[in-house]
């Protein structure tokens with residue numbers, strides 16, 4: 092089979108440049124285009140050069156349409172307002188859309204689900220194997236321990252991150268809620284301050300720390316009477332997310348239109 096031609100959107104971002112490097116080192120995929128926001132000072136620049144690979148002839152553009160029309164898939168780690176537009180364009184082009192963007196609202200999620208009627212979309216708050224395996228362990232532990240154990244999710248990220256809690260923290264919260272057979276949106280406690288009163292029984296708590304260059308640390312603490320379990324993951328390099336995203340793109344190439352997760356891709 093010929094190489095899968097991928098367009099990277101958000102190409103000069105932290106994940107965009109990591110993807111350019113990992114695509115160059117991965118068999119079966121080719122970088123077919125690079126897109127940035129209108130007005131970016133990097134429009135027209137060679138993305139290989141920006142990624143430290145040496146020139147590869149792929150210039151950063153602000154016009155996704157012709158690039159999507161000639162591609163097999165798009166890999167998207169951008170911002171929610173851009174991702175919903177790219178989902179619609181990927182649906183029109185009938186191509187694969189891998190979405191890593193976090194901080195999506197309910198309306199954004201609905202727009203993505205609508206686009207998945209025609210596009211093959213894989214979306215996850217974390218594309219790494221380790222975190223998706225951790226989510227399965229969290230689900231199992233939450234089910235086994237029951238509501239007597241209080242669940243708190245703590246995450247730390249670099250000081251440029253703009254959304255909280257992280258997409259990963261929410262994914263882990265969903266896993267804990269599924270294990271308990273409850274709906275996360277009715278039980279999440281996000282951000283405590285002041286005279287909060289005692290902890291709500293059955294709540295799933297979230298705390299977000301920001302600082303320095305931390306790639307992504309997550310801990311799920313299950314605190315019961317006189318004992319505590321902690322399950323965690325430390326991301327050491329963004330390449331783990333990029334590799335997961337490429338695995339997702341190659342997997343989705345053979346699927347029907349629909350909205351998939353990394354659990355589907357990894358068969359967990």
Ligand SMILES: NC(=O)C1=CN([C@@H]2O[C@H](COP(=O)(O)OP(=O)(O)OC[C@H]3O[C@@H](n4cnc5c(N)ncnc54)[C@H](O)[C@@H]3O)[C@@H](O)[C@H]2O)C=CC1
Nearest residue numbers: 101104105106127128168169173191192193216217218332
């Ligand atoms: N699911 C996962 O495994 C991971 C998800 N992320 C998420 O990916 C997103 C991006 O993260 P970073 O790369 O660290 O951020 P970043 O800020 O370094 O990169 C985002 C890029 O998107 C570009 N962009 C914004 N609007 C655009 C538009 N309309 N068209 C094209 N490009 C546009 C920005 O100019 C920027 O270069 C965040 O939501 C983050 O939480 C990050 C790492 C892993």
Ligand SMILES: O=C(O)C1=N[C@H](C(=O)O)C[C@H](O)C1
Nearest residue numbers: 193216252257258259306307
């Ligand atoms: O913004 C980031 O950097 C990351 N975002 C994702 C998230 O919100 O969980 C994944 C990873 O933790 C890095």
